[in-house]
Amino acid sequence: MERTFAIIKPDAVERNVTGQVLSMIEEAGFKIVGMKKIQLTRKQAEGFYYVHAERPFFGDLCTFMSRGPVIALVLEKEDAISSWRNLMGATNPANAAEGTIRKKLGVSIEENTVHGSDAPETAAYEIPYFFSALELV
Numbered sequence: 001m002e003r004t005f006a007i008i009k010p011d012a013v014e015r016n017v018t019g020q021v022l023s024m025i026e027e028a029g030f031k032i033v034g035m036k037k038i039q040l041t042r043k044q045a046e047g048f049y050y051v052h053a054e055r056p057f058f059g060d061l062c063t064f065m066s067r068g069p070v071i072a073l074v075l076e077k078e079d080a081i082s083s084w085r086n087l088m089g090a091t092n093p094a095n096a097a098e099g100t101i102r103k104k105l106g107v108s109i110e111e112n113t114v115h116g117s118d119a120p121e122t123a124a125y126e127i128p129y130f131f132s133a134l135e136l137v
């Protein structure tokens with residue numbers, strides 16, 4: 001079993017589609033082993049996305065990610081990291097495949113509804129950024 005880190009982003013919480021995302025997660029066979037609702041400060045968003053600090057969209061991305069509450073999740077499944085990336089779909093919802101969360105619910109390349117760790121090292125940074133070991137059950 002592998003664990004990955006996921007976020008339901010502010011655009012989805014604002015549009016009341018959190019439940020739809022959680023249903024797709026559960027229907028795909030993931031176990032939710034950690035879940036919390038939190039609003040990131042701007043600084044916390046910058047720390048979370050530090051790998052993107054040099055990208056041109058970094059400032060807007062951190063503003064977006066801290067503008068409202070998010071749902072932080074730890075998901076468990078065989079090959080959880082790649083399975084979750086597949087269920088999310090392409091970064092730009094316009095390019096996302098049928099059946100993916102971003103195809104169904106994404107708004108734009110920035111407001112694309114969900115985040116997922118892209119590698120084991122990323123998950124190892126992101127999970128403890130949001131959760132203590134005691135919060136994962």
Ligand SMILES: Nc1ncnc2c1ncn2[C@@H]1O[C@H](COP(=O)(O)OP(=O)(O)OP(=O)(O)O)[C@@H](O)[C@H]1O
Pocket residue numbers: 052057061090091109110111112114115116117118
């Ligand atoms: N060209 C862009 N313009 C605006 N925002 C962007 C752009 N590219 C990416 N983003 C935002 O930055 C996030 C991180 O970009 P990245 O390239 O890592 O995409 P991803 O791996 O599909 O998404 P995530 O890291 O959120 O799982 C994207 O999910 C999106 O919200």
